[in-house]
Amino acid sequence: MGNKREIAESRIPELNTYMKRLLGLPTWLLLDEALRMFFYQTDQDSQHLPRALRRLRPPTRKVKTVKPKMDRFSSPRAEAIFDFRGNGKAELNLKKGEVIFLLQRVNTDWLEGTVNNQTGIFPQSFVKIIKPLPESDSEGEGGGPSYSCLRCFLLTPSGVHTRDVCVQEDLTIQPTYKDLLSRMRNVFKVDDIAVNYRDPEGDLVRILDDEDVQLMIRESRGQRGTVQRPVNQFPWELYVTSASNLSVYNAGA
Incomplete structure (x- = not known):
């Protein structure tokens, strides 16, 4: 108002x-x-x-109807710690104490599983994981995890402006250089910018093409054990600078 x-x-x-x-x-x-x-x-x-x-149901996912082979002692599974009433056929109804056999991770908030011969999705916060899914099954479509938050920084003479950008699943784990540049221009409302990332030594590296993006992604994987981030946040961060400002780079590198 x-x-x-x-x-x-x-x-x-x-x-x-x-x-x-x-x-x-x-x-x-x-x-x-x-x-x-x-x-x-x-x-x-x-x-x-x-x-x-409860969290919003992922709009781009379709629930698969499958009958998995269940081994009660080795299958990934979870126990419901609260009752959950699904909203539609795609979501499971859970009762406290029920054991759900896990099929896959839909995104950071939702799992797919089966209980009482019914298969569907449900929010992870309503269950306690007894045996987690294998790491390879925790990945979404397209061969990579599903992230919904990108942290980025705008470096200006007046200071650093931090933004957590909700990407709504339209930014993949391996975006193109043009995708990143376009998104940062839209976020900070500035056209004449350069997109950067920090290497393991802490120096800014300017991104100029898709190969630089791939290098950023590879280096971020090597820092997973040392950098703690929320599960829904991309493993790399972007630093936005003026395209003409070269003083932010380590001239001695």
């Missing part, structure tokens, strides 16, 4: 990222009375169990 429409729309990605992070918290935290009172309008509303507080 009182703001221009474009100002309000520019805030949507950040608000969306905030809400996803909030809903990504453990379910027991979402039951906290103070948090529920903050988001509900009346005292009566706050008495309802937060059944609707």
Whole structure:
């Protein structure tokens, strides 16, 4: 209210990222009375169990109907710690205490599994993992993990501006140079920019083509054990500078 429409729309990605992070918290935290009172309008509303507080179902995924061979002692599986009522045929109905056999990870928030001869997807926060999926099964379509948040920095003479960009699954784990450049121009509303990343020594490296992007990705994989990031955040970060500013680079390298 009182703001221009474009100002309000520019805030949507950040608000969306905030809400996803909030809903990504453990379910027991979402039951906290103070948090529920903050988001509900009346005292009566706050008495309802937060059944609707579940993450958005991935819109681009289709649930496969399969009958896996189950081995109760070796199969990846989880135990429901809360009741969950699915929204439509694609989502499983879970009861507390049920064991769900895991088929695959849909994204960072949702799993696919089978219980009571039914196959579907469900939010991970409603279950306790007993035996996790193999690492190779934790990858989404296209041969890479599914990420929804990209951290980027704009370096200016006045300081560093940090942004966590919600990419809505339209940015793959191996994007092109043109994709990154276009996205950063849109995020920071600046055209004359250069896109960079930090190498293992901490120096900025300018990205000029797709081969540089591949190098950035390879180096980020080598730092997985030393750099802790949220599970939904890309393993690499972007640093945006003015295209004409060469002072940010290590001249002695």
